[in-house]
Amino acid sequence: MQTDKVSLKKRAESAIEKKAAFGEDFELEKYEEGSRVSKPVEDLQSLDEESKRTLLQVGIIPSEEGRSGSLFVLDNSVSHSSLNDENVELMSTHKAMEKYEWLKDYSWKLVQVDADKYTAKTYLEDADGYFIRVPAGKKSAMPVQTCLMLGSKKSTQTLHNIVIVEEGASLDIITGCTSKKGVEEGLHLGISEMYVKKGATLNFTMIHNWAEQIGVRPRTVVHVEEGGTYVSNYISLKPVRSVQTYPTVNLEGEGAVTRLNTIAIAHAGSELDLGSKAVFNAPGTRAELISRTITIGGRIVARGEMVGNAKGAKGHLECKGLVLTDKGSQLAIPILEANVDDIELTHEAAVGKIAKDQVEYLMARGLTEEEAVGMIIRGFLDVGIRGIPEELKNEIENTIAQTAFGT
Amino acid sequence: MLKIEDLTVEVAGKILLHDVNLEVEKGYTNVLFGPNGAGKSALMRTIMGFSEYRVVKGRILFNGEDITYLPVDERARRGLGIMMQRPPDMTGIKLGDLIKVTSKGKKEPEALAENLDMKRFLDRDVNVGFSGGEIKRSELLQLAAQNPSLYLLDEPESGVDLVSIEQVGMTIKGLLEEGIECPGERCKKGKSALIITHTGQVLDFVQADRGYILCNGTVMCSGNPMKMLEEIKNNGYQECISCKLIK
Numbered sequence: 001m002q003t004d005k006v007s008l009k010k011r012a013e014s015a016i017e018k019k020a021a022f023g024e025d026f027e028l029e030k031y032e033e034g035s036r037v038s039k040p041v042e043d044l045q046s047l048d049e050e051s052k053r054t055l056l057q058v059g060i061i062p063s064e065e066g067r068s069g070s071l072f073v074l075d076n077s078v079s080h081s082s083l084n085d086e087n088v089e090l091m092s093t094h095k096a097m098e099k100y101e102w103l104k105d106y107s108w109k110l111v112q113v114d115a116d117k118y119t120a121k122t123y124l125e126d127a128d129g130y131f132i133r134v135p136a137g138k139k140s141a142m143p144v145q146t147c148l149m150l151g152s153k154k155s156t157q158t159l160h161n162i163v164i165v166e167e168g169a170s171l172d173i174i175t176g177c178t179s180k181k182g183v184e185e186g187l188h189l190g191i192s193e194m195y196v197k198k199g200a201t202l203n204f205t206m207i208h209n210w211a212e213q214i215g216v217r218p219r220t221v222v223h224v225e226e227g228g229t230y231v232s233n234y235i236s237l238k239p240v241r242s243v244q245t246y247p248t249v250n251l252e253g254e255g256a257v258t259r260l261n262t263i264a265i266a267h268a269g270s271e272l273d274l275g276s277k278a279v280f281n282a283p284g285t286r287a288e289l290i291s292r293t294i295t296i297g298g299r300i301v302a303r304g305e306m307v308g309n310a311k312g313a314k315g316h317l318e319c320k321g322l323v324l325t326d327k328g329s330q331l332a333i334p335i336l337e338a339n340v341d342d343i344e345l346t347h348e349a350a351v352g353k354i355a356k357d358q359v360e361y362l363m364a365r366g367l368t369e370e371e372a373v374g375m376i377i378r379g380f381l382d383v384g385i386r387g388i389p390e391e392l393k394n395e396i397e398n399t400i401a402q403t404a405f406g407t
Numbered sequence: 408m409l410k411i412e413d414l415t416v417e418v419a420g421k422i423l424l425h426d427v428n429l430e431v432e433k434g435y436t437n438v439l440f441g442p443n444g445a446g447k448s449a450l451m452r453t454i455m456g457f458s459e460y461r462v463v464k465g466r467i468l469f470n471g472e473d474i475t476y477l478p479v480d481e482r483a484r485r486g487l488g489i490m491m492q493r494p495p496d497m498t499g500i501k502l503g504d505l506i507k508v509t510s511k512g513k514k515e516p517e518a519l520a521e522n523l524d525m526k527r528f529l530d531r532d533v534n535v536g537f538s539g540g541e542i543k544r545s546e547l548l549q550l551a552a553q554n555p556s557l558y559l560l561d562e563p564e565s566g567v568d569l570v571s572i573e574q575v576g577m578t579i580k581g582l583l584e585e586g587i588e589c590p591g592e593r594c595k596k597g598k599s600a601l602i603i604t605h606t607g608q609v610l611d612f613v614q615a616d617r618g619y620i621l622c623n624g625t626v627m628c629s630g631n632p633m634k635m636l637e638e639i640k641n642n643g644y645q646e647c648i649s650c651k652l653i654k
Contacts, residue, residue, distance in 0.1 A: 357495045360457050363479040364489050365509045365553055372480075375508070379499025379532075 004104075008113050012123040015114035022301070023244025023273045026215045028121055031156040031187045034075035036128075038151075041072060041080040050181050051149075058176025058207040060147040067174075068142045071130045074151045076158060078128055087138035088171070089131070093160050096131035103131075106162055110193040110221035110250075118189045118217040127158035127191070134169040134200075143172035143205075150179040150186045150214065159190040165200040165228075173202070177216070178209045185213035192220040196228040198253060205233040210240035212269060218245045226253025226282070232260045234274070237396065239267040246275035246303065251285035251313075262291040263381045263396075266298025266328060275303030280313035280343070287315040292381050295321070295328030305335040308343040317347040322354060322380060408433045408599045409454070409557055414465035416453050423449045424624045427465070431557065434597040436583060436613055438604060438632045441621035442644045447603045448492060450621065451559045454601075455489045456482045469557070488555025490546040492562050496535045502545060503529030510552035519551050523578060539566020540575075547578050558583065558600040564608045576612030583613060607636040620647045 019025045041047060044055070044062040052062045064070050068085035071078065071092070078092040089096075097103050113123040130146045150157045165171045179186060188210070196202045202222075210216060224230050230249055249258045260276040278287035293300045304317040321330035334347040354376055362372035378397065409431040416424040424446045431437045441447050453460040454467060456479040466475045474482055497505070506516040506529070520526045523544045534542060543563060550558065560579065567575055583598045602609060610632065618632030620639075627647050628635070638646065 355495065356458065358497060360479050361491070361495055361497065362505070364455055364457075364483055364491075365505065365549055366480060366483040366511075367508060368480050369478070371508075375500060375504075376497075379497065382499045 008108060008123065011114040012120040015120040016117055016124065018114065018116050018120065020116040020118065020217065020244060022246070022275075022303075023217070024215070024242045024271060026187055026217075026242075028117060028156065028187070031154055032152070033125065034150070034152060034155040034157045036076045038074045038077040038079040044070060044072060044080060054149070054178055054181060054209075055147055055176065058147065058178045058209045059174045059205065060145050060176040064145075066142050067145045068140045069144045071144075071146045073129065073146070073148045073157075073159065075149075075155060076125075076128060078130075085141050085144075087134060088140045088144055089133040089135075090144055091131050093127075093129045093131045093162055096133075096162070103162070106164060106193065106195060107160075108193075110195075110223055111191050111219050115219060119191060119219050121156070122158040122160055122189050122191050122219075125158045127160040127189075129159040129161040129190070131162050132171065132173065133164040134166060134171045136166040136197075137168045138166075139170040140172055143174045143203075145174045145176070148175065148177045148188070148190065150183055150188055150210075152186070153183050154185050156187040156189065159188075161190065161192040163192070163194040163202065163204075165194075165196050165202045167197045168199045169197070170201040171203070173204045175204070175206045176209070177206065179211050179214055183214075184211040187215045188217070190218045190220075192218065194220070194222040194230070196222065196224040196230050196256075198225045199227040200225070201229045201231075203231045206235070208234075208236040208240065208243065209238045210243075212239045213241050215241055216243040216245070218243075218247070220245070220247035222247070222249040222258070224249060224251050224253065224256040224258060227255045228253060228257070230258045232258075232276075234260070234262045234264075235396065236264045236272065236274075238265075240270050240272070242271045242273075244273040246277060248277040248279065249287065250279045250281060251287065252281050253285075254282045255284045256282060257286045259288045260290070262293070262302070264293045264300065266293070266295040266300045268297030268327060270298035271301075272298065273301040273303070275301075275305065277305040277307070278315060279307045279309065280315065281309050283310045284312040285310065286313070289315070289317045291319045291321075293319075293321045293330065294324060294377065294381070295330055296324045297327045299329045299331075301331045301333065303333045303335070304347065306337065306345050308336075308338045308345055309340065311340055311342040314344045315346070317345070317349075319347075319349040320380070321351040322377070323352060324354070408435075408470060409601070410468040411454070412465050412468070414450075414453070414467065415463050416449065417461050417463055418449065418459055422463075422624065423460075424453065427621075427624075427626055429619055429626055429629075431599050431601050432616075433599055435616040436600040436602065437617045437619065438602050438610065438615045438635075439619050439621055440604070440635060440639055445621045446624045447621050448561055451489065451561050451601065451603060454559060455479060455487060483553070483555070486556035487559065488550045488553045488557070489559040490543070490550055490561055490563060492565065494534050494542065494546065497533035498535055500533050501529065502531055502533050502548070505533055506548060506552045509549055510554075514552055516552070519548055522581075523548050523551075523574070540568055540571045543567055543575050544571075544578075547575065547582070551578075551582060556598055558598060558602075560600060560602045560609075562603050562605060564604065564606060572608055573612070576609055579609065580612045607640070610636065620644070622648050
């Protein structure tokens, strides 16, 4: 084990200047390390009104009503963790590593420490984060909510999250990533390793709500075993400087299934490089990667990738992008790779403006042009958010309304 | 109610309609006949105001107001409603939601849909994967919610199976005669309509008042719609064209 650590450290150190394959390169030394200490928050309701509003905007309920548990990370410190569901384990990753000797077999096994400078830095800082586990056969009664907040200017938040859904178990997670009001510049690096075991289900919803000068580099790998299901909803509707992410789902057991939905709006000055990847390593595995993006002045790169390595695999990739102004740009990059026969991978990609005939069709029913455009945009994004928690829909609807009418 | 004067229309720089004159009086149901490609749908879409159709001459009057250059939604608000032959797929927009918005909450989508046997379509995306007959019923449902005073119906019977034709025909009759107690009141209180038909099947259900024949982008003739239909069935449009030429 000691040698393991030594070699990981070596690998990380050698990668500390390694640029990521995609996205703007951030100079890590320009940012301060986020604080590792913070005042414990006993009750999320005791936060100031401004912070509570910020939480609500990313789907985090301060009263914790309708939630199985909550964990709040401010900069690099876990300042709140509470649980009211005996079927779920929730604690900081550091605590979990202390508590469970076996957890080392799950830590840094899916995400490589030397993938790029961001994974390297997160490893070398021994970042904390959330650990969530549901024991075999158990189900979380309600979603577990985790909030990752960047609280200090020009600092780096590094996180390492581990999620384990044991055999036949089921878990819903809502993660809200955001920055405190007034924190316009910073860097968020988040490593997530998720394990969905035989026959288990994980529904993961992540809402990003950053500020104009924040760089975001999540690194997520999911391992799904036989008959397991992993569903992810990723939502980013507000301005941000740069998000580059490429979550990968490895379907390792027969009949494993995944569906990854992405909806995003790129504002002027934002660059969103949003990928998703499914690797079919077992027979009869299935995947659906759906992306719905809109630019109102920013740049969007929608990458979708499916790699078929086992017979009977079936996957569909859908990247659709709307361009609402002359200044924005959309780039859709679908990649399909079949390495065996008896495999069915398909894709559908389309970028462009809203079809005039659709707008006028609705106008012929008496809707104004703005109402018609708003309805079409809502419908366009709706495909990507089917199945997300009800209360989040309001927030999303509001943002969409502003997008259609305000800018 | 609707008056079209010397209307000339182009699409992508090409003249599709020229010097069209046509009228639909209050409470009248007038019919537009004509061979494929004559410009019937283009005329209807021009009346509704779709931007692809550019008026280069003439004007469209609705209740005395010149609406030639009004945007589509303004025309809808003044009482024009269209049933399109090939409406676009509206992915992500549920029929039930569109009905709700269209009727401005005055009518419940379920009740409206009941009559047209469309309840199970309320949760479906508008027009996506609909059959020919389903599109017609969906369009009629939207029109029922919209409640216009002038109905523009583009081939309401095309693509509809024989059993459903009665349903479509009776629905149109019901919409046009809403609130009328005796047939004599139709031209005073009833709704107006302009209907495009090839087969004339819809005329088994609604009483037509005047027919127009549109050929080569202009109105050739007008008169008794049932006699015109009979003539067209027997001799095609050739007679009409040569008759116009003689005139």
